[in-house]
Amino acid sequence: MTRSDTPPSEDERAYLTTFLDYCRATAVSKCEGLSDEGARTAPLPASPLMTVAGLISHLRWVEHYWFEAVFLGEEDRAPWSQEDPDREMRIALDVPLEELLAEYRAHSERHGRLVTEHDLDERAKRPVRDGQHVTLRWILMHLIEETARHNGHLDAIREIVDGTTGV
Numbered sequence: 621m622t623r624s625d626t627p628p629s630e631d632e633r634a635y636l637t638t639f640l641d642y643c644r645a646t647a648v649s650k651c652e653g654l655s656d657e658g659a660r661t662a663p664l665p666a667s668p669l670m671t672v673a674g675l676i677s678h679l680r681w682v683e684h685y686w687f688e689a690v691f692l693g694e695e696d697r698a699p700w701s702q703e704d705p706d707r708e709m710r711i712a713l714d715v716p717l718e719e720l721l722a723e724y725r726a727h728s729e730r731h732g733r734l735v736t737e738h739d740l741d742e743r744a745k746r747p748v749r750d751g752q753h754v755t756l757r758w759i760l761m762h763l764i765e766e767t768a769r770h771n772g773h774l775d776a777i778r779e780i781v782d783g784t785t786g787v
Contacts, residue, residue: 623649636760637735643767644728647679648721650774650787659717663780672777673717674709675770680724681708682766686759687731691738693745735760 623645627634651659651672659673681698689696699707712720740757747753754762778784 632757633735633740636740636757636764637732640760640764640767641728641732643764643771644679644724646771647676647767647774648725650771650778651676651717651721652787653784654717654778654782656717658781659720660713661777661781663777669706669709670773670777671709671713672774672781673712673715673720674706675774675777676717676720676724677708677712677715679767679770680720680727683727683731683763686763687734690746690748690754691742691744691756691759692734 623642625639625642627638654672656673659676660671662668662671662674664670681700685696685698688694689698699711701707704710735756738756740755740760742756743753744755744759745753775785775787778787
């Protein structure tokens with residue numbers, strides 16, 4: 621993943637995709653040099669599922685949900701359920717960090733291609749909580765916000781786990 625926040629052109633799609641790609645690449649960079657043990661460490665006593673591995677898994681499955689299940693209307697294959705709403709964070713503890721990152725990269729690339737094939741004004745096949753069918757533009761903005769927010773969590777967790785800052 622290339623890490624640049626400078627879009628190749630001055631159009632809305634370029635801005636949205638560049639910033640989402642930048643946030644994705646930042647999440648991946650925050651994992652560089654971290655051991656599997658470090659990725660599974662939950663340093664916040666009140667948040668036992670908040671791990672680097674769990675957050676990468678969460679980001680991967682959140683993109684699946686928004687692009688595949690909501691936008692395209694495909695089957696929601698995400699591991700969470702009403703009984704276990706944070707399962708994607710729990711199961712990540714059994715997967716090597718490099719495997720989680722490879723899966724995240726692969727799905728990000730797939731979703732990047734999906735975005736190029738659809739108009740930003742195209743509406744999602746499934747409605748969101750309030751019954752609206754959001755646009756692809758809305759989904760991209762939401763995922764930028766979601767990924768950027770979790771990059772802040774990754775920053776804090778990484779610093780607590782092994783002292784690494786500024787990645």
